[in-house]
Amino acid sequence: MSINTVAHLNFRGQARAALEFYQSVFGGQLLVTTYGDFGMPAGLPDAGKVVFGHVVADNGFRVMAYDVPGAEPLPAADAPTTRRENGTTITSEPFFLSVRGETVEEVGALWAALADGATVVEPFGPAQWAPAFGMLTDRFGVTWVLDVAAEYVPA
Structure with a gap:
């Protein structure tokens, strides 16, 4: 299946x-x-x-x-929020969308495009677990996690 x-x-x-x-x-x-x-x-x-x-x-x-039929936009006070605080992600959202690519250049170009009108939660750049990582909430209120796949090294 x-x-x-x-x-x-x-x-x-x-x-x-x-x-x-x-x-x-x-x-x-x-x-x-x-x-x-x-x-x-x-x-x-x-x-x-x-x-x-x-x-x-x-x-x-x-x-x-x-x-959603009949639904009006949420007031800003009711919108979900995500922020970084003391190295951790604090959120009221039930999910994030994750995009993973193979190169910093490939994912960086997607980041630059998604960042137009977005609120950056964590800037795109090197991370402990990946060559690059970033988090943003786009202009429509959707939070995205973008990262570059780390090379897998078998044990």
Whole structure:
């Protein structure tokens, strides 16, 4: 048996913009279907929101997203937060998205693109466990962990 796990992100009216941004960072094909495409009358507030969307790239990147119907954006005070404090990560978020690549240059380019409009939690640079690591919360409130795979040395 073969299975895949793909992150499915829930937004409050920002799914299309987030998916378009992720496509600009990772490349690949974008598919967006709205509630209106599924028959919701055009005059209703949610008709233009995303009921199903995904980005699929040849480099292995995949993400899915939709807009929670009827949901308004969260007030900033209610948004999840992540920060570094005394060398540890403190967070109220239930998950992070992790991106791992093979070279500092490859992952550094993704970092630079994701960092546009983001809040940097931990700057991208050398780490004890990896040639490079960084953490940021993007402009859509999604926290990403990016790192470069350390070379495996068998015991």
